[in-house]
Amino acid sequence: MKKFLFGILLLLGISCMDTTSKDNPQLSFYYWKTTFALDQVERETLKNLEVRKLYIRYFDVGLKNGAAVPITPIVFKDAVPLLEVVPVIYIKNDVVLSGQLDVKKFAHQLVDFVQQINDRNNIDSQEIQLDCDWTLTSKERFFALIEQLRKETDMKISVTIRLHQVKFASKTGVPNVDRGVLMYYNMGRIASDSLNSIYDRQIAQKYTSGLKDYPLPLDYALPIYSWVVHSRKDQVVRLISRLRVADLTQQAYIRQSGENQFTVEKEIEAFGFVFQAGDILKVESIAPAQLKEMTTDLYQASGKTPKEIILYDLNSKNITTYDQEIFKEMVRRK
Known part of the structure; x- marks a missing residue:
């Protein structure tokens, strides 16, 4: 009888452990370079954090002489690790x-080009993600594109969602x-x-009130990137990606x-x-x-746990800025 009771308790314990595990979101990454080549830090990060899915920017779509054309498609110099790859296509709003x-x-061209890239690199994708900041004037065309994509492929389709599209969902x-x-x-606003x-x-908190009622299942993409806002006479000159405070402190004639x-x-x-002389650089x-703070606020605002938290983006310079325990804490529900 004691052995039987112990067995039941053991099974209940395992069951509770499994349930707790399922409540935690999976950690994923975006990869946003035009060439796919992972360095040692990036490979070790994927392994250490037990990442199962990588969202890779395959190409942008812009207009050339009025026609929609792919821009800077991804070039794979390395084989992709054994994980799920989600091709991401950034579509400029003027294309739609x-x-x-x-x-x-x-729609046919998009699916065909994704398949060409996959075939050349032995990738089998189960999902395509569209990144497009559609507007009130472009939403009908963009939604029509989604419907057409459903006819062209059996892959799942996901899209990026902006905060304003959550708050004003009835309009957008x-x-x-x-x-x-x-x-x-x-x-x-990018400013000096x-x-x-x-x-x-x-x-952010002005826009998150609509999360609880938003009808689409949502995962969250959070930033780990940095940039410098370069200003001259209070006017923004440019953004310079992947620079941090440490980079600027090492430069002569740039004073903090x-x-x-x-x-x-x-x-x-x-x-x-x-x-x-006189230019201002803001990191x-x-x-x-x-x-x-972001994950806490999102959980509270939505009342839900997402299936994934996706970090933007996988880059050794971004990764080494943080203790990776922070990433684990973000997806660990207490």
Whole structure:
């Protein structure tokens, strides 16, 4: 009898452990370079974090002489690790708005080009993701494209969702896809002021009230990237990707004038650009505590646990900025 009772308790214990495990989101990454080649840090990160899925930007779509064409398609220099690959296609809004766009033909071309890339690189995808910031004027064409894609492929279809598309869902519409990925970044205005355009909690909380009632299953994409806002006379000159405070402190004639702000003291060339005396360089990045804050706020606002949290993006410079325990804590529900 004692052995029988012990067996029941053991099974219940295993069952409880499995249930707890299923409640935790899976951790995934976006890969957003035009060449696929993983370095040692990136490979070890995928292994250590037990990543099962990688969202790879396959190509952008823009207009050339009025026609929709692929831009900078991905080139695979390395074989993809043994995990699921989701091709991501970034479609510029003007493509969807183009009066010359044949939606049926375009859908066929998208699926065909994805399949060509997969065939060349021995990749078997189960899902395609579209990244398009559709608007009130383009939503009908974009939603029609989704319907046509469903006829062209058996793969699941997901789309990226912006915060404003959640808050104003009754106006912007809800796409007929298998799921969405909420892009929880790029919230503010890119400017020379002290605000962080990548993430602002106060701005975010103005838009998250609609999460509980949003009818589409949502996963969350969170930022681990950084950039520098280069300004001259209070006007933004450019964004410089993947620079952090440590990069600027190592440069002569660039003086730190605030926590995340630097002033150029004389005309110099650095990071492939020319800077003039008086230029202001503002570093925008995400602190570890902010990542945990994001997940807490999203869970509370939605009342749901997503199946995935996707970090943007897989790059050794981004990864080494953080203790990887932070990534594990983000998906560990207490």
